[in-house]
Structure formats: C-alpha cells, structure tokens
Amino acid sequence: MSKPLVQMALDSLDFDATVALAEKVAPHVDILEIGTPCIKHNGIALLKTLRAKFPNNKILVDLKTMDAGYYEAEPFFKAGADITTVLGTADIGTIKGVIDVANAYGKEAQVDLINVLDKGTRTKEVAALGAHIIGVHTGLDQQAAGQTPFVDLGLVASLGLPVKVSVAGGIKPATVQQVVKAGATIVVAGAAIYGAADPAAAAAEITALARAA
Numbered sequence: 683m684s685k686p687l688v689q690m691a692l693d694s695l696d697f698d699a700t701v702a703l704a705e706k707v708a709p710h711v712d713i714l715e716i717g718t719p720c721i722k723h724n725g726i727a728l729l730k731t732l733r734a735k736f737p738n739n740k741i742l743v744d745l746k747t748m749d750a751g752y753y754e755a756e757p758f759f760k761a762g763a764d765i766t767t768v769l770g771t772a773d774i775g776t777i778k779g780v781i782d783v784a785n786a787y788g789k790e791a792q793v794d795l796i797n798v799l800d801k802g803t804r805t806k807e808v809a810a811l812g813a814h815i816i817g818v819h820t821g822l823d824q825q826a827a828g829q830t831p832f833v834d835l836g837l838v839a840s841l842g843l844p845v846k847v848s849v850a851g852g853i854k855p856a857t858v859q860q861v862v863k864a865g866a867t868i869v870v871a872g873a874a875i876y877g878a879a880d881p882a883a884a885a886a887e888i889t890a891l892a893r894a895a
C-alpha cells in the first residue's frame with residue numbers, strides 16, 4: 683500500500699500570510715490546499731502565485747463547487763490546480779462536470795461529502811462516475827458543534843471502492859495514525875498546523891506520524 687499523503691489546509695483570508703505560511707510548510711507536506719474562504723477572498727491569482735513558487739507540491743483548490751461544474755473548475759485546472767473539490771450535495775451532473783474537466787486536464791476531482799445525508803450511496807454513485815478522491819469532511823462549523831469525521835471515515839473506507847479517501851476535520855497529531863489505520867489515504871490538517879507555534883515542525887510531525895502508521 684502506498685504511503686498516505688498529507689495535505690495542509692491554508693484557511694487564512696490574507697494573501698501574503700498564506701504565501702508566507704506555505705513557504706514554511708510546503709517542504710513538509712505533499713499537498714497545499716487553498717481553503718474555501720481563502721480562494722473565495724483571493725481568487726485565482728493566489729493559485730498562480732503558489733503554483734509558481736511550489737512546483738514540487740500538489741495544489742488542491744477547495745472550490746466546493748455546487749453548480750456549473752466544468753465551467754467553474756476549468757480555469758483553476760488551466761492555472762495549475764492538481765485537484766479541485768465539488769460538493770457531494772451538488773447535482774450529479776455538476777459532479778460529473780468536475781470529473782470530466784479534471785480528466786480533460788489529467789488532474790483529479792474530489793467529491794466533498796460534507797452535509798451529504800446518505801454518504802454510502804453518494805460515494806458509490808460518484809465512484810461509478812470516476813471520482814478520483816472522496817472527501818470525508820467535518821467542516822469548521824460542524825467541528826464547533828462537536829462533530830468529528832471518524833465514523834463517516836469508517837463507513838466510506840468499508841465500501842472498499844477503488845478511490846482515494848481524504849479525511850479532514852480537526853485532524854491533529856493525536857488522531858493522524860487513527861485515521862490512516864481507518865483507511866484514509868490523504869490526511870488533511872489545517873488548524874493543527876497553522877495554529878501551531880511552529881507550523882513547519884507541526885507539519886513535519888503530522889507527516890512523520892502518517893507515514894509511520
């Protein structure tokens with residue numbers, strides 16, 4: 683089994699602070715995620731800046747597309763995104779559009795299961811469409827209400843589908859190996875890294891734990 687990948691979620695609204703944080707963390711993670719608030723506030727210019735600066739990292743743009751899948755995602759793949767996200771609650775045609783444009787560019791589409799009620803059924807549906815990554819995700823507001831992604835991760839991983847499984851939602855050093863052992867192939871960490879006194883050290887610790895799991 684290939685080693686799990688580690689993804690750093692860049693969730694600041696500030697352009698320069700995001701670039702500065704990415705400078706610190708990029709050597710210690712596989713994927714740089716431009717978080718949803720961040721991409722909405724800063725736009726495609728931030729993607730172009732990070733793409734030019736970090737050729738050795740994959741870049742995920744967390745668009746959380748809800749409509750016009752092909753149309754919305756294409757400019758970001760054209761600008762160098764490796765992965766974009768589409769909501770699992772979106773129309774199946776929207777999800778197919780993002781999968782199609784990802785394939786057209788030789789890149790990947792991630793379906794975010796946030797707020798999907800029947801995660802098992804939707805996962806099977808989008809996997810059949812060719813989704814590259816299934817995102818098990820407890821959002822920031824859901825975390826504030828005490829929710830975690832662990833049960834959903836177990837459900838999705840138990841399906842044994844030929845798709846990568848990403849897990850996000852308050853993941854921290856104490857839970858990294860738990861989610862890898864539960865079937866996560868991409869481990870996402872935001873606050874556990876950007877909220878640390880030393881983000882580079884925090885990222886390196888999470889990556890070491892993921893690879894040792």
Ligand SMILES: O=C([C@H](O)CO)[C@H](O)[C@H](O)COP(=O)(O)O
Binds near residue numbers: 851874
């Ligand atoms: O996807 C996210 C959220 O919707 C804001 O964009 C976060 O990047 C994701 O939850 C990871 O962040 P943490 O939960 O702080 O690890």
